Amino acid sequence: MSTATAPPAAAPRPARRPRRLRPARAVRRGLLYAAGAAVFLFSVFPVYWMVVTAFKPVSEIFSGTPRLVPAAPTLEHFDRVVNGELIPGVDFWQFLLNSLIVTLGAVTAGALVSLLAAVAVARFKFRLRSAFIVLLMVIQMVPMEAMIISIFINFRQIQDGTGVQMLGNLTGILVVYTAVSLPITIMMLRGFVNAVPKELEEAAAIDGAGNWTIFWRILMPLVAPGLVAASIFAFITAWNEFIVALTFLGRSTDHYTLPLTLSYYFGRFGTEWGSIMAASTLLTIPVMVFFLFVQRRMVSGLTMGAVKG
Known part of the structure; x- marks a missing residue:
């Protein structure tokens, strides 16, 4: 009487190592990201400067030292535009x-x-x-x-x-x-x-x-x-x-x-x-x-x- 033998257990597969990018590919991807960020900043900065200038007082707008963030934000310009205080008759x-x-x-x-x-x-x-x-x-x-x-x-x-x-x-x-x-x-x-x-x-x-x-x-x-x-x-x-x-x-x-x-x-x-x-x-x-x-x-x-x- 023959007895069936169990097949040998398969050896566990070695864990996959994380795939590393080649140096040239990593540099290329970094340059692409940097170019994308530069294009984004170039496109968004005029809009940002427009909004920031709208909140600046007159003294900061004509200041010789431009500021990316207004030191004393104000709603004076919006109030004058909406209420027509600057130009009478403009509704x-x-x-x-x-x-x-x-x-x-x-x-x-x-x-x-x-x-x-x-x-x-x-x-x-x-x-x-x-x-x-x-x-x-x-x-x-x-x-x-x-x-x-x-x-x-x-x-x-x-x-x-x-x-x-x-x-x-x-x-x-x-x-x-x-x-x-x-x-x-x-x-x-x-x-x-x-x-x-x-x-x-x-x-x-x-x-x-x-x-x-x-x-x-x-x-x-x-x-x-x-x-x-x-x-x-x-x-x-x-x-x-x-x-x-x-x-x-x-x-x-x-x-x-x-x-x-x-x-x-x-x-x-x-x-x-x-x-x-x-x-x-x-x-x-x-x-x-x-x-x-x-x-x-x-x-x-x-x-x-x-x-x-």
């Missing part, structure tokens, strides 16, 4: 409301028109389709300042639905901001629409879904990241624009937007740098809030609208 809150109306209107109208146009260009074949796409790319190469004279002449002869001229009110610059952002937003959204498989729409159509259901339930969630990115571009363009607003509004100071307040602080006998930095800081906050609000939706939109499989 900061009215300018802020005008900017919000124009910017949000341009973002909403631009997102709607660009999304519909992107779907039409990406999904349908029509006459002069290629020429339309080429025209969009050509328009992006032309700076807005080069077209401002022709746009001004055309708008001077146009009236809105209430019979009021397009110049001197918020409607005119809202239309201009929307039109300026359309070429790049249409091209951005066209790429997102092309990335959506047509099979998803065909499967929904087979299940009995209509065109509106396919657009809203299938296409819209998958294109949401591109729509948010286009909205950010349109928001920044409309919020920070200065030349068009100054040209189209002229002497209609009641309709001035917030960037135009900066021109009030450049006088003949001096420049109020503290007020300029305070107004610029306040001008930056809504852009940051808008971006923080939509950045989560840029990521979540990537996984929305998927089918069960």
